[in-house]
Amino acid sequence: MPKPAAGTDRITLLDAAHVVPVRPVRGSLPNHSVAIQGDRIAGLMPTREASQRWPDARHVDLTHHALLPGFINAHTHSPMTLLRGYADDMALDTWLREHIWPVEARFVDSGFVEDGTRLAVAEMLRSGTTCFNDMYFFPGSTVEVCREAGMRINAGLTIIEMKSSWAADVEAYIEKGLRLLEQWQGQPGVNFALAPHSPYTVSDGTLERIEQLSARHGLRVHMHLLETEWELKQSLQQHEQTPLERLKRHGLLNQRLTAVHMTQLTADDIEDVAEAGASVVHCPQSNLKLASGFCPVAELSDAGVNVALGTDGAAANNDLDMLGEAQTAALLAKGVAVDAKAVNAFQALEMMTVNGAQALGLEEIIGSIEVGKQADLCALDLDAPRMHPLHHVISQLVYAAASAQVTDVWVAGRRLLKSGALTTIDEAAVIHSAAHWRDRMARFGAAADH
Amino acid sequence: MPKPAAGTDRITLLDAAHVVPVRPVRGSLPNHSVAIQGDRIAGLMPTREASQRWPDARHVDLTHHALLPGFINAHTHSPMTLLRGYADDMALDTWLREHIWPVEARFVDSGFVEDGTRLAVAEMLRSGTTCFNDMYFFPGSTVEVCREAGMRINAGLTIIEMKSSWAADVEAYIEKGLRLLEQWQGQPGVNFALAPHSPYTVSDGTLERIEQLSARHGLRVHMHLLETEWELKQSLQQHEQTPLERLKRHGLLNQRLTAVHMTQLTADDIEDVAEAGASVVHCPQSNLKLASGFCPVAELSDAGVNVALGTDGAAANNDLDMLGEAQTAALLAKGVAVDAKAVNAFQALEMMTVNGAQALGLEEIIGSIEVGKQADLCALDLDAPRMHPLHHVISQLVYAAASAQVTDVWVAGRRLLKSGALTTIDEAAVIHSAAHWRDRMARFGAAADH
Numbered sequence: 097m098p099k100p101a102a103g104t105d106r107i108t109l110l111d112a113a114h115v116v117p118v119r120p121v122r123g124s125l126p127n128h129s130v131a132i133q134g135d136r137i138a139g140l141m142p143t144r145e146a147s148q149r150w151p152d153a154r155h156v157d158l159t160h161h162a163l164l165p166g167f168i169n170a171h172t173h174s175p176m177t178l179l180r181g182y183a184d185d186m187a188l189d190t191w192l193r194e195h196i197w198p199v200e201a202r203f204v205d206s207g208f209v210e211d212g213t214r215l216a217v218a219e220m221l222r223s224g225t226t227c228f229n230d231m232y233f234f235p236g237s238t239v240e241v242c243r244e245a246g247m248r249i250n251a252g253l254t255i256i257e258m259k260s261s262w263a264a265d266v267e268a269y270i271e272k273g274l275r276l277l278e279q280w281q282g283q284p285g286v287n288f289a290l291a292p293h294s295p296y297t298v299s300d301g302t303l304e305r306i307e308q309l310s311a312r313h314g315l316r317v318h319m320h321l322l323e324t325e326w327e328l329k330q331s332l333q334q335h336e337q338t339p340l341e342r343l344k345r346h347g348l349l350n351q352r353l354t355a356v357h358m359t360q361l362t363a364d365d366i367e368d369v370a371e372a373g374a375s376v377v378h379c380p381q382s383n384l385k386l387a388s389g390f391c392p393v394a395e396l397s398d399a400g401v402n403v404a405l406g407t408d409g410a411a412a413n414n415d416l417d418m419l420g421e422a423q424t425a426a427l428l429a430k431g432v433a434v435d436a437k438a439v440n441a442f443q444a445l446e447m448m449t450v451n452g453a454q455a456l457g458l459e460e461i462i463g464s465i466e467v468g469k470q471a472d473l474c475a476l477d478l479d480a481p482r483m484h485p486l487h488h489v490i491s492q493l494v495y496a497a498a499s500a501q502v503t504d505v506w507v508a509g510r511r512l513l514k515s516g517a518l519t520t521i522d523e524a525a526v527i528h529s530a531a532h533w534r535d536r537m538a539r540f541g542a543a544a545d546h
Numbered sequence: 547m548p549k550p551a552a553g554t555d556r557i558t559l560l561d562a563a564h565v566v567p568v569r570p571v572r573g574s575l576p577n578h579s580v581a582i583q584g585d586r587i588a589g590l591m592p593t594r595e596a597s598q599r600w601p602d603a604r605h606v607d608l609t610h611h612a613l614l615p616g617f618i619n620a621h622t623h624s625p626m627t628l629l630r631g632y633a634d635d636m637a638l639d640t641w642l643r644e645h646i647w648p649v650e651a652r653f654v655d656s657g658f659v660e661d662g663t664r665l666a667v668a669e670m671l672r673s674g675t676t677c678f679n680d681m682y683f684f685p686g687s688t689v690e691v692c693r694e695a696g697m698r699i700n701a702g703l704t705i706i707e708m709k710s711s712w713a714a715d716v717e718a719y720i721e722k723g724l725r726l727l728e729q730w731q732g733q734p735g736v737n738f739a740l741a742p743h744s745p746y747t748v749s750d751g752t753l754e755r756i757e758q759l760s761a762r763h764g765l766r767v768h769m770h771l772l773e774t775e776w777e778l779k780q781s782l783q784q785h786e787q788t789p790l791e792r793l794k795r796h797g798l799l800n801q802r803l804t805a806v807h808m809t810q811l812t813a814d815d816i817e818d819v820a821e822a823g824a825s826v827v828h829c830p831q832s833n834l835k836l837a838s839g840f841c842p843v844a845e846l847s848d849a850g851v852n853v854a855l856g857t858d859g860a861a862a863n864n865d866l867d868m869l870g871e872a873q874t875a876a877l878l879a880k881g882v883a884v885d886a887k888a889v890n891a892f893q894a895l896e897m898m899t900v901n902g903a904q905a906l907g908l909e910e911i912i913g914s915i916e917v918g919k920q921a922d923l924c925a926l927d928l929d930a931p932r933m934h935p936l937h938h939v940i941s942q943l944v945y946a947a948a949s950a951q952v953t954d955v956w957v958a959g960r961r962l963l964k965s966g967a968l969t970t971i972d973e974a975a976v977i978h979s980a981a982h983w984r985d986r987m988a989r990f991g992a993a994a995d996h
Contacts, residue, residue, distance in 0.1 A: 127705075144549065177934075178673055178935060179930075179937075179947060180934070180935065180937070180942070180946060181935075181936075181945060182937045182938075182939040183943050184890070184891060184938070184941045185886065185887055185890035185941075186885050186886055186887060186943060187885075187887060188886060190819065191886070197673055215883065215931055216932065218931040219931040220934050222930070222931060223932075223934075232898065233591060303825075308760075338796065339727045342873070381877055383881065384877035384878055384881040385876075385877050385880060385886065385945075386880075386882050386886050387880045387881055387883070387885055387886040387888070388883075389884075397715045410946075414941070414942070414945035414946040415656050415931070415932045415945070415948075416932070417948070420870070420948075423870075424877070425837050426835075426836060427831055427834035427874070428878075430834055430835060430836075430837040430839065431834040431839075432838055432881060433837070434837050434839075435637075435837055436635065436636055436637050436638060436641070436836050436837040436957075438635060440634070440635035441634060441635060447739055449634070449843070451788075454617075464807065479628075479976065480672070481665055481668040481669040481672060481973065481976060482630075482669050482673075482865045482866070482867070484627075484630070484665065484976075484977050484980035484981065485628060485981060485983055485984035485986070485987075486631075486981075486984060487629075487630070487632045487981040487984055487987070488631050488632075488634070489630045490629050491634045491635075491864070492630075492633040492864070494866035495631060495634060495835075495863070495865070495866045496630060496860075496864040498629060498865075498867070498870075498948055498950055499948065500949075500950030500951075523931065526931060526934075527931065527934050528928070529978065530934035530935040531935060531936075533935055534606075534934075534935035534936060534937055537937070538937070
């Protein structure tokens with residue numbers, strides 16, 4: 097049966113205690129309803145008015161809830177959920193060389209990526225995330241899992257000068273990436289970015305190719321940048337330029353750049369990034385856990401840079417919880433700036449919604465509750481002791497709410513989490529498969545120890 | 547009916563997937579049971595063995611759970627839950643003078659303290675906390691709510707050179723405090739500390755009195771110390787000594803001191819604190835949110851100082867979630883020390899359990915799952931996507947678990963949270979009363995704006 101055109105779908109009204117649209121309204125609206133028609137937002141108005149306007153609408157009772165735009169995780173490596181807690185509390189170098197890379201070399205294949213992505217999507221939907229910006233091997237498998245689950249994805253076409261089970265060399269990474277692009281182009285909910293791993297893992301020649309591909313296909317470039325002091329020193333030694341100068345030289349410091357981490361920035365760098373119109377993705381918990389350094393979020397924001405928020409992979413976090421990440425971002429920014437006014441609750445909320453959409457080039461279709469945008473939404477239950485008294489809704493969401501309060505999530509109008517239950521993912525099977533991977537890795541770890 | 551002696555009570559066996567005793571075992575024990583008899587822990591052994599030893603025991607099925615010592619919140623102002631989110635994102639001075647102090651002056655009375663404490667205890671029990679170290683006005687009201695709810699408390703006998711609705715002057719604070727001590731002495735679950743607010747709010751004469759009272763009654767001294775740079779400068783200006791030097795001069799830098807915050811420490815200070823055997827309470831989220839500074843947790847621990855963990859009051863956090871606090875503490879310590887090995891997962895767990903017990907002088911009776919100690923326990927459900935795969939139990943609890951997974955809590959053998967429901971607190975009534983206080987404060991705030 098052909099799906100009716102969006103305009104003729106029956107209206108669903110989400111009747112919420114508080115709607116937090118983020119744009120254009122920057123506050124919270126009590127007793128408002130969001131109308132969904134097909135995959136889009138068809139209205140936002142007081143509940144009483146909405147009921148009169150659409151008397152035949154279906155209703156979803158969210159009168160004990162806050163309704164927000166779905167969260168956008170602007171940087172993660174979703175399949176790495178299978179390595180959550182595999183190795184912790186180590187220096188970055190030991191962690192990568194002795195633990196993460198060996199286990200990845202042994203286990204990563206399309207099955208690992210499918211199972212890891214499904215676990216990640218389950219966790220993300222449960223915590224209110226409706227779209228994520230991914231970077232890993234076998235991105236086609238990640239896209240397929242997202243399509244099957246109804247999750248929105250911005251998939252990275254990974255490029256790295258390193259042989260993997262996914263591709264043998266840079267040419268193969270690029271070729272496989274472009275094939276995926278062709279295969280999925282125009283499919284709803286699926287978008288792509290070029291994803292060179294980092295300045296220290298791609299050559300000058302490859303950076304040139306990436307610039308050309310980005311311009312030709314209108315693709316954004318999603319890249320780790322200035323994560324550690326080591327990276328800065330290594331670049332100065334090898335290239336006699338900072339990583340940022342190198343990207344600039346290759347024409348990559350522009351409004352299509354999504355630079356992740358950025359803990360090593362001078363005042364001049366911040367000005368350059370602002371002028372170029374590039375986006376920065378801040379991953380505070382990962383930066384802390386790996387002792388990478390502090391991203392100057394308040395200064396970047398003050399300079400007009402679009403700062404989004406990412407969890408990084410679960411191996412370095414160890415969860416994909418955007419509410420927790422936003423709270424850490426708001427708190428840490430104050431400590432780092434020595435200013436309790438830095439990154440207020442609303443700015444933290446922008447970082448996980450509209451700013452994320454902009455960092456993915458999707459600001460026209462997601463990131464806020466506005467008529468015409470995709471119906472990507474999440475509802476949080478306000479009936480917990482930690483939510484009371486409710487003096488200020490947005491402050492409460494950022495500083496006191498926990499992701500377990502997320503009860504309902506819609507992506508493109510489809511209810512993927514319904515009163516606390518996932519509707520498109522078999523959670524027991526996902527957990528069972530994770531246990532299977534754990535057992536295999538435990539045997540491998542035990543063998544490696546002998 | 548008289549309660550039978552502990553030794554004759556029927557045994558209850560908590561059969562857990564993983565028991566994390568913290569002491570003396572420093573790892574996790576799979577398929578173990580904790581035996582409770584009366585208010586105490588009577589055994590810890592493999593479940594099969596426990597069932598044979600006590601064939602008539604009652605069983606609680608925790609075979610999808612981790613069982614831990616209850617968390618100890620080593621610094622909070624519990625009634626301030628009613629001011630949660632009342633004012634955020636402001637400089638400390640504006641926040642206190644223009645918002646917190648005026649609203650406290652208008653509203654704080656024994657009713658406010660009772661309702662705020664009840665809300666705090668509900669939130670703490672729901673997140674696995676079984677004991678807290680409190681500092682506020684009307685401590686007798688806080689103690690009464692705890693007795694009624696079955697919560698363990700270390701109540702601060704607040705002393706401050708400032709008139710309040712609780713006491714007119716220092717003499718009155720001390721006299722009322724000593725009366726409470728007499729009234730509650732020896733009651734199970736109720737302990738006390740002297741709680742001078744801070745060096746800048748008590749005179750030299752008062753510090754002298756406090757030293758005498760501490761020695762005479764064997765009371766610990768719970769005090770804000772070196773929270774901000776302002777405090778350090780003010781002390782140098784007024785006393786020509788740092789706050790730490792001043793406490794030392796008055797004989798208060800000793801093993802009975804529980805010093806909260808400690809963000810302004812030199813290497814010599816750290817050595818002094820270690821030598822004195824004083825405890826430090828780290829409140830990372832409050833220090834970040836108020837931009838107070840960074841407590842050098844890794845250096846303090848390395849020097850052998852006992853570091854416990856506190857949430858501070860909900861007005862400056864904005865929750866009382868010890869798991870969240872422990873995660874922030876472990877992450878932030880790495881960032882501040884520029885060392886990914888600083889404060890590992892087990893150390894973070896110690897900070898919220900045994901170290902907390904020591905900071906309260908209760909290390910003989912709580913803080914770990916050891917035979918003879920009080921049965922203060924919490925169980926976390928491991929069946930959530932964010933808990934999988936389960937490579938390492940303790941890492942998962944600190945870096946990935948969320949407090950919403952806490953399903954069951956026992957204090958002194960009494961089950962105060964049972965499969966997610968509070969057994970001694972009427973949660974709906976608590977939330978209703980919080981809404982009532984919010985309405986009153988909103989009217990006051992609106993009036994103040996005119």
